[in-house]
Amino acid sequence: AQSVTQLGSHVSVSEGALVLLRCNYSSSVPPYLFWYVQYPNQGLQLLLKYTTGATLVKGINGFEAEFKKSETSFHLTKPSAHMSDAAEYFCAVSFGQGAQKLVFGQGTRLTINP
Amino acid sequence: DSGVTQTPKHLITATGQRVTLRCSPRSGDLSVYWYQQSLDQGLQFLIQYYNGEERAKGNILERFSAQQFPDLHSELNLSSLELGDSALYFCASGTSGRRTYNEQFFGPGTRLTVL
Numbered sequence: 001a002q003s004v005t006q007l008g009s010h011v012s013v014s015e016g017a018l019v020l021l022r023c024n025y026s027s028s029v030p031p032y033l034f035w036y037v038q039y040p041n042q043g044l045q046l047l048l049k050y051t052t053g054a055t056l057v058k059g060i061n062g063f064e065a066e067f068k069k070s071e072t073s074f075h076l077t078k079p080s081a082h083m084s085d086a087a088e089y090f091c092a093v094s095f096g097q098g099a100q101k102l103v104f105g106q107g108t109r110l111t112i113n114p
Numbered sequence: 115d116s117g118v119t120q121t122p123k124h125l126i127t128a129t130g131q132r133v134t135l136r137c138s139p140r141s142g143d144l145s146v147y148w149y150q151q152s153l154d155q156g157l158q159f160l161i162q163y164y165n166g167e168e169r170a171k172g173n174i175l176e177r178f179s180a181q182q183f184p185d186l187h188s189e190l191n192l193s194s195l196e197l198g199d200s201a202l203y204f205c206a207s208g209t210s211g212r213r214t215y216n217e218q219f220f221g222p223g224t225r226l227t228v229l
Contacts, residue, residue: 044220101159
């Protein structure tokens with residue numbers, strides 16, 4: 001079955017520390033991968049996406065993610081956390097070309113400690 | 115701002131009632147998707163319309179229905195509301211061709227509270 005798993009519903013890091021949010025997927029077809037961020041009382045904003053080509057993708061606000069096919073992973077990282085990064089982060093997968101929906105992970109709430 | 119608009123922002127109603135949520139997609143996008151976000155179910159895909167026609171269905175209850183109009187805006191109708199229908203409902207739009215990777219742009223959501 002096709003699924004998306006985010007490891008850790010809550011992650012807490014200190015300001016200036018590395019941010020690592022984990023996402024694994026299960027798929028029988030080549031996936032297209034996305035990370036979205038949701039700030040309180042707001043909609044989802046696309047951070048970055050992997051479709052084809054380079055497996056390391058850069059997004060907005062200093063985030064990047066690497067697609068590792070052998071590990072079926074698409075972890076999100078940022079070298080140095082800012083207070084403004086506190087939000088909920090969702091990994092989403094579109095399973096194959098022309099797929100009609102995004103399948104979301106359960107989300108990871110990121111807290112930044114001063 | 116994603117370019118996707120949703121109205122109303124908040125909706126409070128009673129059990130058994132019917133409500134309509136409205137979505138206007140980004141200019142040029144032919145597809146509209148509806149998602150439900152709740153604490154226990156997370157983000158769940160409900161239904162997709164492409165250029166006025168239903169394209170895909172997800173975990174949408176029979177009490178819920180949607181349509182997309184010729185001007186491409188979409189409405190999600192929720193009827194016989196139950197307490198468990200309280201959630202944040204998102205609309206997203208995208209190009210959604212047969213050879214695309216289905217990037218979707220989300221609206222700000224409508225928060226529905228059923229009392």
